[in-house]
Amino acid sequence: xxxxxLLVEARRRAGISxxxxxxxSGVPPSLIGRYERYEVIPSLERLRSLLRxxxxxxxxxxxxxxxxxxxxxxxxxxxxxxxAERLRRGLMAxxxxxxxxxxxxxxxx
Amino acid sequence: MSEPDPLKILGALERxxxxxxxxxxxxxxIAGAPVVTxxxxxxxxxxxxxxxxxxAALKQLRARLRSPSDRSGVPFPLDVDxxxxxxxxxxxxxxxxxxxxxxxxxxxxxxxxxxEALRTRVGPGISVSVASLRDVIRSKEAAGRDKDLAQLxxxxxTLEQIRERKT
Numbered sequence: 001x002x003x004x005x006l007l008v009e010a011r012r013r014a015g016i017s018x019x020x021x022x023x024x025s026g027v028p029p030s031l032i033g034r035y036e037r038y039e040v041i042p043s044l045e046r047l048r049s050l051l052r053x054x055x056x057x058x059x060x061x062x063x064x065x066x067x068x069x070x071x072x073x074x075x076x077x078x079x080x081x082x083x084a085e086r087l088r089r090g091l092m093a094x095x096x097x098x099x100x101x102x103x104x105x106x107x108x109x
Numbered sequence: 110m111s112e113p114d115p116l117k118i119l120g121a122l123e124r125x126x127x128x129x130x131x132x133x134x135x136x137x138x139i140a141g142a143p144v145v146t147x148x149x150x151x152x153x154x155x156x157x158x159x160x161x162x163x164x165a166a167l168k169q170l171r172a173r174l175r176s177p178s179d180r181s182g183v184p185f186p187l188d189v190d191x192x193x194x195x196x197x198x199x200x201x202x203x204x205x206x207x208x209x210x211x212x213x214x215x216x217x218x219x220x221x222x223x224x225e226a227l228r229t230r231v232g233p234g235i236s237v238s239v240a241s242l243r244d245v246i247r248s249k250e251a252a253g254r255d256k257d258l259a260q261l262x263x264x265x266x267t268l269e270q271i272r273e274r275k276t
Contacts, residue, residue, distance in 0.1 A: 002269055005243055012247075038272065071263055074143040075270050083139045083229045083239070087146075090138035091115055094147035 003047050004036045010054040025053035113205030115149040116232040118170060121204070122151065123235060125166035129153040130222040131231075132213055132240045132248065134260070139229060140242035142267040144260055148206035152240075154219040155211055160189040163209075170202035215251025216244065242268050 011021055018036075022029035027050060034040040035050075042050065048058045078086055115135065122129055131139070133150030153163050164187045173182025182201040185191060192198070198209040212218045225241035240248075246264050249257035 002272055004272075005268065008243070009247060038275070071143075071266050072270065075141060075263075075267050078138075078143050078267075079141045079270065079274065084231050086141060087116075087135060087139050087231050090135065090144065090146045093145045095113065 003042055004038045006047065006058070007032065007036050007050060007054075010051050010056045013056070014054040016054060021050065021054055025050050113147075115146075115205050115207075116235060117204035118149055118202060118207050119231060119237050120235045121166045121170050122163070123237060125162045125169070127153055127162045127166055128159050128219070128238075129163075130219060130226045130238045130240050132210070132222065132245065133208070136240040137242060137245045137260070137264055137267070139231065139239050140245070140267065141271060142242065142260075142264050144263060148208060150208040150210060150213075152210055152213055152216075152219050152222055155193075157189055160192050164188050164192060167200070167202070170204060170207070172200045172202045172207065175199045175201045175206065213248045213252075215248045242271070 007021075011018070014021075016024075018029040018032045021027070021032055025032075027046070031040065032050070035042050035047075051058050078089075081089070119131070129151040130136075131149065132152050134144050134146035135149050137144050138146055153159055167187050172187060173184050176183050180201075192209075196211045200207045200209065213222070216222055222240050222244055223238060225244055226238040227241070228236055229239045230236045231239070242264065246261065246268065249261055249264065
């Protein structure tokens with residue numbers, strides 16, 4: 001989740017409007033709206049202070065990079081499909097997965 | 110039960126003009142997250158007229174309560190009063206499993222999810238309202254079950270990649 005989504009999420013969880021967050025943080029509500037719509041990307045420090053004004057701490061940690069970019073490749077492949085194709089493939093995979101994990105039937109000798 | 114076909118479930122709900130938002134893994138998959146889904150989860154509107162339409166659709170789908178001890182499910186009265194007695198219904202139908210959740214974790218239900226939901230064509234002649242990936246993530250974060258938490262990194266990565274493609 002990235003900056004704009006984090007701001008929306010924090011505001012929603014706190015149950016406050018852009019105006020209220022603006023009042024608490026001293027940042028103009030119009031600018032908060034532009035952050036949330038990704039028209040402007042806030043600095044990390046600005047993002048942290050906005051989240052704090054909403055009552056949340058931004059937690060960041062270092063994680064190892066997946067050198068194969070496996071997830072990224074899979075996601076890119078999905079994003080090239082239509083929504084209907086994505087759902088159809090997801091359901092097909094689910095069926096295959098279900099068949100693999102189903103309890104084996106007892107077979108009479 | 111015949112071969113599971115969740116699109117038949119969605120088609121039946123649409124034909125009965127049930128107002129609902131598709132949520133969960135199916136919604137995440139439609140957004141582009143490479144997750145597996147075996148059933149459909151929906152959040153319907155809770156007004157009486159909509160619950161009547163939902164009950165009618167469920168009757169047509171021959172919905173029963175899912176039961177670990179009886180694969181064909183347990184019959185129950187399909188009417189508005191009964192649907193109002195629980196927030197979560199885990200059902201089996203003639204077209205596969207269907208979960209109905211009126212207030213998914215971390216959300217305030219249909220009206221909340223509808224704000225960011227997108228009308229999306231999900232199959233031949235079937236268009237439904239699909240919850241935003243952001244709302245799916247919000248709900249899974251709040252639910253906090255192991256299976257939800259396990260999916261979160263992939264869902265967040267998908268959201269980031271969608272953002273990156275737009276900028």
